[in-house]
Amino acid sequence: MATAERFGHRQHLRLTWLAVRRYGTTAAVDLVSDGIQRTARYAGAPHTYNAAVSQAWVELVGHHAGRSGTTDFDAFADQHPVLLDKKLLARFYRSSMLAGDLARTGWVEPDLAPFPWQQAGG
Template identity: 40%
Template structure:
């Protein structure tokens, strides 16, 4: 994976990203870079604000989902604690399951993730945690 996470983070924070070219891997790279730099709580606030801004700039503010955002940040932060990867590429190679959107949907039912409550605030998972294995 050839993403420069620090460059993406700078563009993300400057609100200079084209949301059409900001796919799932780019979301993860920015989150990884932000979590390397910031305390988890600060990263959640900054990352959430940035994602909301991207959704609004795309004309789809309703697409922002607080539960998905916090859940992915939590998964990334947890994996970072056990990793010690010095690049996003190394982190991504060690955690291929996070490169799919299924990482969160293994923890949550579709109905819970689609709920208005999930969009506006963080909800705890409604599926057993044992289903959230690292294998794809």
């Protein structure tokens, strides 16, 4: 049986990467977000789900996957070690922004820095 210790950040990234590769980033946003939301409800902690965080991570993985030619997750992770940083979203968002009701229920634009694909030439 999987535990929180066995299903950590890297495993979440791998599932997200698989969803992005199979369905594309746009569809993966819905698929991954729905899965996380259902899991949070099942665990009795629906308040832990955050729509903006889920979408941001899928978009980040999708952005990097689009620039990677590898079909191996470990090679992908080695090519993009920034994604292994669980605190990566802090480069783009203030914690108060992500803790707000808008982020919990829907998309909010980064308030500290644009995502790589939002930058000129990115």
